[in-house]
Amino acid sequence: MNLRRPASLHLALSSLASLCLLAPWAASAQPASQLIGSGWQFRAIADTMHPGVADWHPSAIPSEVHTDLQSAGLIPDPFVADNEKRLQWIGEQDWEYRTTLRPEPSIRTRQHIELVFDGLDTFAEITLNGHPLLKADNMFRAWRADIRPLLHSGDNELRVVFHSPYKVMTPIVAKLPYILPGSGYEAYDPAKGIYPVGHYIRTAGYEYGWDWGPKLVTMGIWRPVHIEAWDDVRITNLHIEQTSVTAERALLTAEIDVEAAHAGKAKFNLDLQSLSEGTGQSTQVHADQILDAGINHLRIPLRIEHPHRWFPAGYGPQDRYRISLELKNENGAKLLDAARETIGLRSVELRRQPDQWGVSFAFVVNEIPIFAKGANVIPMDSFPARVTPQRERALLTAARDANMNMIRMWGGGYYQTDSFYEIADELGLMVWQEFAFGGGMVPGDKAFQDNVRQEAIEQVKRLRDHPSVVLWCGNNEVETAWDSWDDRLDFKKKIGPDQRERVWRDYLVMFRDILKGVVAQQGGGVPYWPSSPGADFEDKAGNSHNGDMHFWNVWSGSAPMDDYRKVETRFLSEYGFQGMPDLATVRAFAGSEESLTAPALANHERFIHGFDRIQHYLDQETGPARDFASFDYLSQLVQAEAIQTEAEHLRSQMPRAMGSLYWQLNDCWPVVSWASIDYYGRPKALQYYAQRFYAPVAIAPVYQDGQIQAHIVSDRLEPVAGTLRLRIMDFTGHQLAESSQPITVPALSSLAVAPLSTGSIAGFDPLRDVAVLDFAVDGKTLASHTLYFAKTRELKLPDASIEASVELSPDGKGYLVQLKSSTLARAVQIATPGFDSTFSANFIDLLPNHPVEIHLQTKASLSQIRTALKLTSVASAIRKP
Ligand code: BMA
Numbered sequence: 114m115n116l117r118r119p120a121s122l123h124l125a126l127s128s129l130a131s132l133c134l135l136a137p138w139a140a141s142a143q144p145a146s147q148l149i150g151s152g153w154q155f156r157a158i159a160d161t162m163h164p165g166v167a168d169w170h171p172s173a174i175p176s177e178v179h180t181d182l183q184s185a186g187l188i189p190d191p192f193v194a195d196n197e198k199r200l201q202w203i204g205e206q207d208w209e210y211r212t213t214l215r216p217e218p219s220i221r222t223r224q225h226i227e228l229v230f231d232g233l234d235t236f237a238e239i240t241l242n243g244h245p246l247l248k249a250d251n252m253f254r255a256w257r258a259d260i261r262p263l264l265h266s267g268d269n270e271l272r273v274v275f276h277s278p279y280k281v282m283t284p285i286v287a288k289l290p291y292i293l294p295g296s297g298y299e300a301y302d303p304a305k306g307i308y309p310v311g312h313y314i315r316t317a318g319y320e321y322g323w324d325w326g327p328k329l330v331t332m333g334i335w336r337p338v339h340i341e342a343w344d345d346v347r348i349t350n351l352h353i354e355q356t357s358v359t360a361e362r363a364l365l366t367a368e369i370d371v372e373a374a375h376a377g378k379a380k381f382n383l384d385l386q387s388l389s390e391g392t393g394q395s396t397q398v399h400a401d402q403i404l405d406a407g408i409n410h411l412r413i414p415l416r417i418e419h420p421h422r423w424f425p426a427g428y429g430p431q432d433r434y435r436i437s438l439e440l441k442n443e444n445g446a447k448l449l450d451a452a453r454e455t456i457g458l459r460s461v462e463l464r465r466q467p468d469q470w471g472v473s474f475a476f477v478v479n480e481i482p483i484f485a486k487g488a489n490v491i492p493m494d495s496f497p498a499r500v501t502p503q504r505e506r507a508l509l510t511a512a513r514d515a516n517m518n519m520i521r522m523w524g525g526g527y528y529q530t531d532s533f534y535e536i537a538d539e540l541g542l543m544v545w546q547e548f549a550f551g552g553g554m555v556p557g558d559k560a561f562q563d564n565v566r567q568e569a570i571e572q573v574k575r576l577r578d579h580p581s582v583v584l585w586c587g588n589n590e591v592e593t594a595w596d597s598w599d600d601r602l603d604f605k606k607k608i609g610p611d612q613r614e615r616v617w618r619d620y621l622v623m624f625r626d627i628l629k630g631v632v633a634q635q636g637g638g639v640p641y642w643p644s645s646p647g648a649d650f651e652d653k654a655g656n657s658h659n660g661d662m663h664f665w666n667v668w669s670g671s672a673p674m675d676d677y678r679k680v681e682t683r684f685l686s687e688y689g690f691q692g693m694p695d696l697a698t699v700r701a702f703a704g705s706e707e708s709l710t711a712p713a714l715a716n717h718e719r720f721i722h723g724f725d726r727i728q729h730y731l732d733q734e735t736g737p738a739r740d741f742a743s744f745d746y747l748s749q750l751v752q753a754e755a756i757q758t759e760a761e762h763l764r765s766q767m768p769r770a771m772g773s774l775y776w777q778l779n780d781c782w783p784v785v786s787w788a789s790i791d792y793y794g795r796p797k798a799l800q801y802y803a804q805r806f807y808a809p810v811a812i813a814p815v816y817q818d819g820q821i822q823a824h825i826v827s828d829r830l831e832p833v834a835g836t837l838r839l840r841i842m843d844f845t846g847h848q849l850a851e852s853s854q855p856i857t858v859p860a861l862s863s864l865a866v867a868p869l870s871t872g873s874i875a876g877f878d879p880l881r882d883v884a885v886l887d888f889a890v891d892g893k894t895l896a897s898h899t900l901y902f903a904k905t906r907e908l909k910l911p912d913a914s915i916e917a918s919v920e921l922s923p924d925g926k927g928y929l930v931q932l933k934s935s936t937l938a939r940a941v942q943i944a945t946p947g948f949d950s951t952f953s954a955n956f957i958d959l960l961p962n963h964p965v966e967i968h969l970q971t972k973a974s975l976s977q978i979r980t981a982l983k984l985t986s987v988a989s990a991i992r993k994p
Pocket of ligand 1: 324325776
């Protein structure tokens with residue numbers, strides 16, 4: 114940017130304020146706030162069944178009742194074995210929290226004193242000194258109440274009662290003329306008085322169970338509580354609207370909301386500072402303003418020449434600006450309030466243009482059409498209050514390190530914390546953000562709609578200055594579910610045509626009108642998409658030519674893995690394949706249990722067909738595992754190669770396909786699932802594979818009809834000129850063929866390389882040979898790939914004897930492991946059972962007599978590593994006939 118330096122612009126803004134009655138702000142001190150984080154206690158209301166829970170116990174706010182109960186030693190860890198099953202009573206029970214509120218002197222004397230709950234889960238009634246203060250019914254909204262009239266000078270008793278969602282909703286739902294289909298994971302047994310309630314409540318759907326998550330219906334003060342106090346005037350909102358951002362200039366408008374107790378004159382100083390290293394560029398704008406009593410909306414235009422823009426990871430820097438706003442009294446001597454915001458400047462468009470394949474679906478950021486590479490993110494914990502910024506950073510960094518540029522925040526959970534999006538901004542991860550709707554049809558009563566509208570306004574305003582947020586999407590799969598899920602087809606048969614019409618109309622009001630309207634008005638220009646998968650009502654949702662698509666024939670439909678290559682799509686926002694988590698994670702929830710039907714294990718596999726589906730694909734791909742540890746290893750390998758198949762297929766289809774978001778990046782508890790990183794942050798094979806198949810320049814080879822067919826895919830902004838070398842060797846390293854060809858891959862594209870037939874290769878044996886493809890630029894290998902000519906179970910893999918040596922890394926950071934094998938060792942996993950280590954690469958093919966170095970980091974010592982080091986390869990994991 115070339116902000117005129119020092120740039121200074123003075124604006125005199127007119128106001129409709131009456132010029133009379135302008136009181137000076139001199140008496141006004143800056144707003145103050147006080148965190149109400151300590152001294153909290155909790156108890157069950159009227160529980161006689163569970164010893165001790167009706168007594169008061171300490172609580173660490175923010176929290177959920179489950180984590181408080183666990184800390185108090187009243188329940189076992191819900192994540193271990195099948196403890197979950199015996200903890201269902203918690204969600205059926207009412208709970209009470211209390212603390213003593215002692216406002217600090219700087220708060221007590223103020224004109225306005227408000228109590229603010231950033232999040233209450235969900236049906237809460239709050240009293241202060243015995244007086245009703247507020248009632249809450251939406252987990253995703255903040256709740257605010259004026260407490261000044263109720264405050265005593267000394268101790269004040271604050272109580273929060275949480276009503277069980279079942280107790281609140283079951284009688285209401287039971288009386289409805291029909292029960293809307295929900296997520297599909299809740300029980301429905303009217304004879305026993307059991308009704309699904311989750312989708313009638315503004316709460317995170319996954320709490321009621323999912324096919325990767327436990328049913329743990331939480332309650333609690335899940336976000337911080339604080340007091341806000343002010344006198345005459347305060348800033349209530351600062352937002353930078355990005356009207357137009359190009360390389361040449363950014364045209365912006367600072368939108369400022371100020372609340373004033375009475376009319377008066379004020380000065381505004383707005384400072385824009387580039388956070389890019391070494392620029393020191395800044396601009397200031399000053400404005401005089403007459404404020405009315407009440408809420409004042411101010412708009413200050415800003416212009417930045419040659420702005421430092423924010424780019425998604427891999428396409429440029431993640432430059433950002435710090436905006437500081439000062440509100441001062443008329444002569445500028447007294448600071449009345451201040452606000453700060455960090456923003457990133459970028460243009461974003463969801464480009465949907467007719468073309469030869471239908472209608473495009475591409476995210477275009479700063480005019481660059483970006484192939485979205487990433488994964489779906491589900492809640493990071495069944496108890497979201499305990500997710501720390503460190504855990505958020507670890508997860509998002511792992512995504513970025515795996516060469517992802519987008520994550521989809523799936524709708525069945527909750528909106529993440531501010532820090533989550535700040536980290537995404539910093540790392541250059543685009544966020545496809547869904548409103549919190551995960552599969553259930555929506556109620557159509559006005560109270561529900563108004564509640565959601567308010568939630569959407571709050572969330573969109575909270576997140577709109579994050580450059581990472583590039584899409585607001587109405588819901589996950591609600592539309593396709595209505596079209597095609599069995600329970601919904603049954604439901605449609607049971608109700609009358611008017612009622613069917615009504616349910617669909619309520620859907621449209623919510624996802625075509627209300628949420629779209631909020632995003633258009635408040636979203637800062639970020640596009641809105643009604644449903645994933647969807648076609649914006651132009652077509653059937655989830656089709657191959659218009660809109661995004663989910664593909665589950667492989668895995669859920671048990672279709673062969675090769676069907677991934679038949680997929681035609683514009684953007685695949687979900688496809689997934691399960692694998693076991695790391696063995697250490699399995700041991701954490703199941704101890705030494707190894708029987709897949711034992712409750713401790715079976716409870717941590719929630720897919721409808723259980724472990725059978727993993728077994729089915731192992732039978733197809735690798736054959737049976739030698740033992741439990743091998744089963745764990747092979748399931749991870751098959752998962753990784755399944756997702757690799759589809760990711761490479763999609764990338765090779767660019768620009769017809771412009772996105773690959775696999776299901777799913779993470780877990781909310783330790784579980785067997787589609788995740789590539791488990792609950793404890795341990796990567797599965799898929800996470801290592803993702804780093805390779807999402808690399809900026811990658812080779813996507815397939816063996817089909819006796820031919821090696823390959824695409825070279827590049828996300829680079831310039832053409833890449835290099836040499837593609839192809840070698841075919843047998844598993845002992847004997848080379849049968851080699852060829853090299855110069856190749857220039859145009860910018861942002863996928864290039865098909867001339868196919869090579871294996872028919873003419875003397876001595877070729879598809880069961881004993883491997884192809885190795887390398888793409889090098891100026892002698893430096895940018896991408897390499899091994900390609901097999903048969904299913905793993907058919908390969909005649911030699912019993913590899915892998916030599917490993919471990920030394921301190923010369924850079925002093927961690928260790929170097931050198932792996933070597935005289936014959937091919939397929940998908941070598943390196944592990945250190947007993948302690949955690951991080952590896953620069955894992956699950957790699959070791960070519961004969963071709964040593965590979967892996968960087969290892971751990972807290973353990975060199976001798977501990979040497980003792981623990983465990984190597985597994987396909988040959989050692991498969992049970993020999
Ligand atoms: C999807 C998702 C989730 C589900 C996943 C795995 O389509 O939207 O609802 O967990 O499949 O079955």
